[in-house]
Amino acid sequence: MMSVTPQGxxxxxxxxxxxxxxxxxxxxxxxxxxxxxxxxxxxxxxxSVVAALANSGAERGYPPSIGSEALRSAxxxxxxxxxxxxxxxxxxxxxxxxxxxxxxVPQWLRLRSPGRDTVLFPEVAYPSYEMGATLAGCRAVAVxxxxxxxxxxxxxxxxxxxxxxxxxVNSPANPSGALDDLGAAAAWGRAHGVPVLSDExxxxxxxxxxxxxxxxxxxxxxxxxxxxxxxxxLAGARVAFYAGDxxxxxxxxxxxxxxxxxxxxxxxxxxxxxxDDDEHVAEQRDRYLARLxxxxxxxxxxxxxxxxxxxxxxxxxxxxxxAWEFAExxxxxxxxxxxxxxxxxxxxxxxxxxxxxxxxxxxxxLAARLSGGGDR
Numbered sequence: 001m002m003s004v005t006p007q008g009x010x011x012x013x014x015x016x017x018x019x020x021x022x023x024x025x026x027x028x029x030x031x032x033x034x035x036x037x038x039x040x041x042x043x044x045x046x047x048s049v050v051a052a053l054a055n056s057g058a059e060r061g062y063p064p065s066i067g068s069e070a071l072r073s074a075x076x077x078x079x080x081x082x083x084x085x086x087x088x089x090x091x092x093x094x095x096x097x098x099x100x101x102x103x104x105v106p107q108w109l110r111l112r113s114p115g116r117d118t119v120l121f122p123e124v125a126y127p128s129y130e131m132g133a134t135l136a137g138c139r140a141v142a143v144x145x146x147x148x149x150x151x152x153x154x155x156x157x158x159x160x161x162x163x164x165x166x167x168x169v170n171s172p173a174n175p176s177g178a179l180d181d182l183g184a185a186a187a188w189g190r191a192h193g194v195p196v197l198s199d200e201x202x203x204x205x206x207x208x209x210x211x212x213x214x215x216x217x218x219x220x221x222x223x224x225x226x227x228x229x230x231x232x233x234l235a236g237a238r239v240a241f242y243a244g245d246x247x248x249x250x251x252x253x254x255x256x257x258x259x260x261x262x263x264x265x266x267x268x269x270x271x272x273x274x275x276d277d278d279e280h281v282a283e284q285r286d287r288y289l290a291r292l293x294x295x296x297x298x299x300x301x302x303x304x305x306x307x308x309x310x311x312x313x314x315x316x317x318x319x320x321x322x323a324w325e326f327a328e329x330x331x332x333x334x335x336x337x338x339x340x341x342x343x344x345x346x347x348x349x350x351x352x353x354x355x356x357x358x359x360x361x362x363x364x365x366l367a368a369r370l371s372g373g374g375d376r
Contacts (some may be wrong), residue, residue: 009134015127015343022331029335034366036295037337039174039315039355041233043287046280049232052273058265065257067094067241071268074275075226075241081278082203083213091219091246093253094263094271097238098201098227102128102168105197106136108255109165118163122151124341124348126174126199138165142345149178149311153188161192169214170199172206172312175344175353179206179311182214190221195248201227201240204281205288208311219244223252230314231281232274239263239271288314291356291363298367299354302334316354317341323352334369 016038026033066072072089079087095101106119119133123142133140141160146152151169167189171180182198189196198214203226206212214222223244229235242249263271274280289309296307296316303326307318320326323340330336339355341348356363 016339018343019327019337019339022328022337025328025331026335026337029369031335031365034334034336034358034362036354036356036358037339039230039357041230041235042357042359043233043284045233046274046277048277049234049270049274049280053237053266053270056266056269058269061265063262063265063268065094065260065262066253067092067263068265068268068272070272071263071275072241074272075243078275079213079215079243082211083216085213085215087215087219087243088246091249092241092243093249093256094268095225095240095242095256096261096263097229097235098199098225098240099128100238100261101225101240101242102126102199103132103135104259104261105252106132106138106165108252109195110136110138111255112251113165116163116165118160119166119168120156120160120164120194121168122170122173122345124173124176124345125168125170127343127345129168129170130345139163142347143167144347145178149173149176150181151185153184156188161194164192164194166195166197168197168199171212172202172310174202174313175315175339175341175348175351176317177202177207177310177313177315179208179212182212183217186214186217186222194221195245196222198222198224200224201230202313204231205285205314206312207289207309215244219246221245221248223248228271228274231284233284234270234274237267237270239267239274287360288356290360291358292316294360294363294367295354295356298363298370299330301367302370314356316356317351319351321350323349326352334366336366336369 072092075092118139121129123144130140144152169180169185185196203211213224215224223242225242228239300307327340339353341351
């Protein structure tokens with residue numbers, strides 16, 4: 001996937017750009033493309049959040065890189081309400097969206113531990129875990145999952161554990177929606193002296209039981225990463241924060257301060273309002289549940305594939321055999337774009353991912369097209 005030549009690093013094609021070859025099929029439909037490939041939010045943010053973004057007056061000064069006290073306090077309040085944990089604001093810091101943190105943290109950890117050079121990450125996963133390791137000049141080592149989608153920590157070799165800068169976990173997982181054993185991951189990290197980084201940006205959309213965080217198992221040696229992109233439809237604003245081990249949070253915050261990584265002041269003000277408002281998140285949960293069920297029904301009836309609701313997240317992830325052939329057929333017959341599973345690692349290449357990030361009316365239109373009664 002990624003190559004290094006004598007001339008230097010050559011970035012691989014961005015995964016979603018590879019779907020352009022299928023887009024022309026979908027564009028032939030009168031109603032246009034139904035794009036369920038990229039997990040970009042469709043719904044509007046809460047009006048109160050937009051008002052805070054527009055009227056903060058914070059745009060003229062430099063914002064605190066670590067995040068304002070108001071933002072970190074709002075994050076602490078949210079974690080207390082959602083997970084029943086108390087995290088001091090000194091153990092919370094802001095970042096400019098969660099992807100930025102994922103892609104850059106291996107660099108900062110390697111400066112901290114120059115004798116280590118390996119980033120462990122889920123075998124089927126968001127590609128930025130691997131890319132972050134590559135950009136830092138590190139080894140990226142994929143860890144397989146068992147049949148339940150839980151990371152098989154016993155599969156990590158002693159050599160890889162000794163060389164590890166960090167272990168990434170993602171729960172609910174992108175793309176599969178699986179819920180990992182966060183307590184086991186925390187225990188493994190402590191036993192091996194390896195920081196565990198838990199990407200929990202879909203925690204609000206946990207369908208099997210309550211939302212979970214690795215911080216429920218203590219702060220020592222762990223970091224939880226949270227984002228407002230999906231819970232509050234603020235992907236364009238880039239609002240995220242990380243929390244956990246006080247020493248590690250302090251180290252990362254200081255390094256990031258020197259690198260000039262600052263969430264804009266107006267965005268921080270909007271983040272406070274969004275984190276303090278649970279009602280708009282409950283509404284978004286209802287939307288995604290309805291869309292997951294409708295999309296599973298529409299694509300399942302058309303394809304004959306049994307598609308179940310995920311344990312978390314707003315993606316359908318299911319085995320189809322030849323994923324590119326399936327994606328092309330869906331574009332031709334339904335005017336719909338979905339993501340072939342190889343975007344998320346070789347182990348996912350016989351799957352597709354469907355992001356239910358459009359209105360229920362558009363998903364109903366997809367159902368009509370696939371049943372032969374839609375626009376063409």
